[in-house]
Amino acid sequence: MSELLIKDGRVIDPANKIDTVSDVLIREGKIAEIGSVKASGEMKTIDAKDKYVVPGLIDLHVHFREPGDEGKETIASGSHAAVAGGFTSVACMPNTQPTIDNEATVEYVYRQAAEANLANVYATGAITKGRDGEELAEMGQMVRGGVVAFTDDGTGVQDSGVMLKAFQYASMFDKVIMQHCQDDAIAGNGCMNSGYQATVLGLPGMSPLAEELMIARDLLLVQQTKARYHVQHLSTKKAAQIIREAKQQGIAVTTEVSPHHLLLTEDCCVGYDTNYKMNPPLRRQEDVDAMRQAVADGTIDCLATDHAPHLSSEKELEFFNAPPGILGLECALGLYVKALIDTKTIDWPRMIAMMTHIPADILSIDKGTLAIGADADVTIIDPTSPWQVDVEKFYSKSRNCPFHGWDLTARATHTIVGGEIKFQLG
Amino acid sequence: MKKKSSSKDFVWRRKHLLGLKGMSADELIHLFNTAEGFKEISQRSIKKAPALRGKVVGNLFFEDSTRTRTSFALAVSRLSADIVEFTAKASSLSKGETLRDTARNLEAMGIDMVVVRHKAGGAANLLSQCIDACVINAGDGYHEHPTQGLLDIFTIRELRQDIKGLKVAIVGDIAHSRVARSNIWALHTLGAEVFLVGPPTLMPSAVSQLPVTVCHDFDSIIGQMDVLNMLRVQFERIGSPVIPSLLEYSRLFALTEKRMEKAKSDVIVMHPGPMNRGLEIEGTVADGPNSTVLRQVSNGLAVRMAVLFLVNQASKLPADERIDS
Numbered sequence: 001m002s003e004l005l006i007k008d009g010r011v012i013d014p015a016n017k018i019d020t021v022s023d024v025l026i027r028e029g030k031i032a033e034i035g036s037v038k039a040s041g042e043m044k045t046i047d048a049k050d051k052y053v054v055p056g057l058i059d060l061h062v063h064f065r066e067p068g069d070e071g072k073e074t075i076a077s078g079s080h081a082a083v084a085g086g087f088t089s090v091a092c093m094p095n096t097q098p099t100i101d102n103e104a105t106v107e108y109v110y111r112q113a114a115e116a117n118l119a120n121v122y123a124t125g126a127i128t129k130g131r132d133g134e135e136l137a138e139m140g141q142m143v144r145g146g147v148v149a150f151t152d153d154g155t156g157v158q159d160s161g162v163m164l165k166a167f168q169y170a171s172m173f174d175k176v177i178m179q180h181c182q183d184d185a186i187a188g189n190g191c192m193n194s195g196y197q198a199t200v201l202g203l204p205g206m207s208p209l210a211e212e213l214m215i216a217r218d219l220l221l222v223q224q225t226k227a228r229y230h231v232q233h234l235s236t237k238k239a240a241q242i243i244r245e246a247k248q249q250g251i252a253v254t255t256e257v258s259p260h261h262l263l264l265t266e267d268c269c270v271g272y273d274t275n276y277k278m279n280p281p282l283r284r285q286e287d288v289d290a291m292r293q294a295v296a297d298g299t300i301d302c303l304a305t306d307h308a309p310h311l312s313s314e315k316e317l318e319f320f321n322a323p324p325g326i327l328g329l330e331c332a333l334g335l336y337v338k339a340l341i342d343t344k345t346i347d348w349p350r351m352i353a354m355m356t357h358i359p360a361d362i363l364s365i366d367k368g369t370l371a372i373g374a375d376a377d378v379t380i381i382d383p384t385s386p387w388q389v390d391v392e393k394f395y396s397k398s399r400n401c402p403f404h405g406w407d408l409t410a411r412a413t414h415t416i417v418g419g420e421i422k423f424q425l426g
Numbered sequence: 427m428k429k430k431s432s433s434k435d436f437v438w439r440r441k442h443l444l445g446l447k448g449m450s451a452d453e454l455i456h457l458f459n460t461a462e463g464f465k466e467i468s469q470r471s472i473k474k475a476p477a478l479r480g481k482v483v484g485n486l487f488f489e490d491s492t493r494t495r496t497s498f499a500l501a502v503s504r505l506s507a508d509i510v511e512f513t514a515k516a517s518s519l520s521k522g523e524t525l526r527d528t529a530r531n532l533e534a535m536g537i538d539m540v541v542v543r544h545k546a547g548g549a550a551n552l553l554s555q556c557i558d559a560c561v562i563n564a565g566d567g568y569h570e571h572p573t574q575g576l577l578d579i580f581t582i583r584e585l586r587q588d589i590k591g592l593k594v595a596i597v598g599d600i601a602h603s604r605v606a607r608s609n610i611w612a613l614h615t616l617g618a619e620v621f622l623v624g625p626p627t628l629m630p631s632a633v634s635q636l637p638v639t640v641c642h643d644f645d646s647i648i649g650q651m652d653v654l655n656m657l658r659v660q661f662e663r664i665g666s667p668v669i670p671s672l673l674e675y676s677r678l679f680a681l682t683e684k685r686m687e688k689a690k691s692d693v694i695v696m697h698p699g700p701m702n703r704g705l706e707i708e709g710t711v712a713d714g715p716n717s718t719v720l721r722q723v724s725n726g727l728a729v730r731m732a733v734l735f736l737v738n739q740a741s742k743l744p745a746d747e748r749i750d751s
Contacts, residue, residue, distance in 0.1 A: 200607075202607060203568070272552060316524060319547065
């Protein structure tokens with residue numbers, strides 16, 4: 001009988017309102033006991049003194065680029081990056097080549113994930129075939145294949161009629177619809193936030209309105225249906241306010257925020273460094289402040305990296321021509337601590353909730369808790385050890401990360417998936 | 427300002443010319459004084475100076491251009507350097523080679539200076555970060571076109587004693603204009619008052635944060651202006667959501683003979699070229715006594731010679747005395 005004992009850590013399990021120094025016993029891949037557990041001779045033991053023991057972290061927004069762009073990332077390399085960052089479960093976006101818009105491609109994702117055997121990798125499926133915004137994808141077939149959500153991420157569904165039908169149709173399956181909120185007619189060919197820096201740098205800007213308009217539209221649409229709606233990578237102050245008000249009205253909406261929108265502004269784009277090119281783009285300081293405020297007051301439900309690997313050769317292009325997106329998984333935890341804990345925006349239990357049972361609830365997956373009998377996905381965090389982000393040490397296949405060289409203080413020391421140690425800081 | 431020369435021991439430290447934003451008044455004046463010297467050479471019977479003998483300059487044009495490209499080529503040859511012409515069509519760019527690769531290849535062939543025109547803002551900055559050669563921005567996206575800005579102001583400076591206090595209107599498609607941006611920064615630095623004239627759909631998103639006055643009624647301000655810089659309007663924007671029709675644009679913003687009646691009699695009429703006669707400027711005005719269009723072209727040569735000369739000088743300075751950004 002395989003047993004693993006985690007001794008003397010601060011156990012933070014927000015789903016069960018636990019925050020106490022305790023031991024955690026894992027037996028046969030499940031949480032067996034929380035309390036004072038005596039180590040027996042056979043038991044493998046981890047000393048977690050002065051460390052935090054939390055449910056395995058969940059990231060519901062990653063790009064693992066498989067199938068089609070294996071040079072940037074594979075499900076295996078992405079999973080390795082996930083566990084190195086303390087994440088035990090991730091949801092992969094379907095903007096691959098080909099698009100994950102049918103049962104066969106969904107099954108392919110799960111097969112690659114099983115072969116990698118590192119993190120729990122969940123597939124999401126496209127809302128529309130080929131993510132072209134026109135015809136609904138075979139949602140029912142994809143549910144059979146195991147998708148946990150639908151999204152055309154990378155682009156928003158432009159046509160309001162199609163979006164209404166998507167909400168109506170998806171409500172059959174109780175799967176959340178996630179939207180990359182961007183009205184293309186407003187966004188145009190923008191490659192950074194429209195505003196002072198775009199004006200000075202001579203780059204086409206993307207107005208915050210592009211994001212806000214689609215959120216407002218979707219909130220009207222979703223109320224006509226029984227669907228659940230999740231706004232991906234929130235980035236503007238007004239968008240946060242729109243969602244705040246929608247929640248007050250009881251509309252079924254959730255949202256996420258990424259590390260870069262909590263820490264960086266459009267001013268970073270001044271040197272045309274393409275590692276600061278994201279979509280949605282980096283906004284102004286007042287938007288960053290609004291993101292933190294929205295985390296503090298619960299408008300933002302969860303934290304998501306939008307881990308987006310790209311080849312160095314692509315990121316070496318001119319700013320306008322380089323693809324948007326940055327790596328997130330391997331430094332996210334430390335970045336969230338810097339953005340949210342060090343600034344006293346929220347406390348550790350709330351932050352862990354936003355990275356565990358809340359995203360699990362959004363995806364309707366049975367994860368994110370240390371309840372007795374739950375899958376033993378556990379992350380052990382050293383909350384105080386100083387370390388420096390070094391992209392050369394990343395397990396990801398890509399290197400596009402603007403946080404290279406940043407000094408952070410928290411990181412995962414052990415990542416346990418289904419009772420097995422998949423990563424150990426060495 | 428015209429006659430006041432910067433101190434003799436002024437040292438030009440910029441190894442690249444990427445833009446006019448951030449350039450000091452002293453730098454601008456030193457550059458203009460240098461250009462005056464080169465203008466004089468152009469009037470001699472032997473029009474060559476040996477300043478860059480043995481140097482190789484790459485003329486990298488990833489976007490169509492006639493006058494800027496030719497002007498640089500001539501400036502290079504007047505300074506006795508060799509020029510390598512490089513166009514997007516003739517290049518490997520269609521084969522997927524990046525700007526960075528192309529530049530490194532050219533550098534491997536021993537190029538000392540690169541003049542670059544590119545449709546992406548920041549292309550010149552990108553080049554300057556990945557090669558050792560001096561980089562001169564000949565226009566990048568909507569970002570900057572520093573030599574155009576310099577030659578415009580050099581031209582104004584020839585005709586007026588002082589830039590300070592002059593009222594300069596830049597008229598047209600400001601949003602998509604690198605010429606406007608370069609002019610705005612340098613004119614502001616030199617103390618001119620800049621007015622941007624055009625429809626709100628052709629203004630940059632953060633125009634209110636620029637050191638300018640925005641005006642949508644050309645007729646209301648034309649009488650106060652010392653300089654009217656008429657930008658080229660791209661034909662493809664006519665009939666798009668930004669300009670309803672050519673007729674309407676002309677009525678509101680074109681520099682017509684009729685509108686000229688409201689202007690000061692000695693107003694300077696400029697255009698960076700190529701002109702759309704009948705769109706943003708009436709032909710008779712473009713060819714009229716106030717027009718400096720051809721003077722701008724001649725001055726462009728002197729200004730570009732000065733730029734090539736100065737950045738080459740700066741490249742010989744020790745790294746800690748140089749400005750490489």
